[in-house]
Amino acid sequence: MGRLIESPRMRRRLLWIAVLVAAAGTAVGVILAIPNPKPQNPNPTGNEGPAQTVAQTNVPLTAADRRAIDALLARFVPAAVGRRSATEAWALAGPELKSASTLAEWKAGKSPVPYFPVRETTFTGWPTVDVERDQVTLSLLVHPKPGAKLGDYTFSVETIRQNRHWLVNRIYTIAINNPVRGGQHEVGPADFGAPGSGGGASKPVLGRTWILPVVAVLSIAVLAPLLLGIAVFVRSRRRRRKQVAEGRTELPPLPSAFRRK
Helix, strand or coil: CHHHHHCHHHHHHHHHHHHHHHHHHHHHHHHHHCCCCCCCCCCCCCCCCCCCCCCCECCCCCHHHHHHHHHHHHHHHHHHHCCCCHHHHHHCECHHHHCCCCHHHHHCCCCCCCCCCECCCCCCCCCEEEEECCEEEEEEEECECCCCCCCEEEEEEEEEEECCEEEEEEEEEEEEEEEECCEEEEECHHHHCCCCCCCCCCCCCCCHHHHHHHHHHHHHHHHHHHHHHHHHHHHHHHHHHHHHHHCCCCCCCCCHHHHHC
16 A cells, blocks of 8 residues: 555545545535425325314204203303303303313403403304204304494304203304404404415425535536646646756656565
8 A cells, every 4th residue: 555655646546536536425415415395295195084174064953952052142141251240151161161260260350251242132043163962163243332442253152061051161252353444354363374275375486596505516526626637737747848958858766665676
């Protein structure tokens, strides 16, 4: 190995090989680090089962159950939403509304039920969102009392049946209808949701700057050996011209290892 390194020609070759290997390794590393701009396949890869829809009715809602829920809403909404009676609201609440609060907190005004000055005293004709055995989820539109500077509210109400009695297990606001310039403007969870695939959202596009590191590395990989070769060639030409000017035509002496042999 010592003899090979003492040879000027072999040293130049090893230097060239090292430069090429380093440039190639750098280029491969940069290319692998660049994220893949290929979009994911939106099609399902296998059987994902039946789709779950929000407005899915599993069992029919009987007229007797609808009348019972009407009576429940007529008592619960003024008592809980209108804050007329915390005791009555607590008696008509389900386990989910009671899980994170107490009756004392409800009496102190700390209730999980949203407050709204409801104008109605009876509630009928509400649309159902989901009907299951002993559970009905419905949408309830209410209007404010005269003089209240509020728009119409829409609540999502989940009622359950326990021991033959219907209770309000969950209630939260899903839309606020405020008049804007003579029209109606609805603000709800849908206004803050991400746009769907058909909602005009632009597809993500990879910028053009990702190619700059690749071009730079490839340029170094090509120019480095070229510049090194030019430098070696110029140096060799100068040495030959010097030898000719001095009148020397013999070859340079062999390395010491060959002379010893």
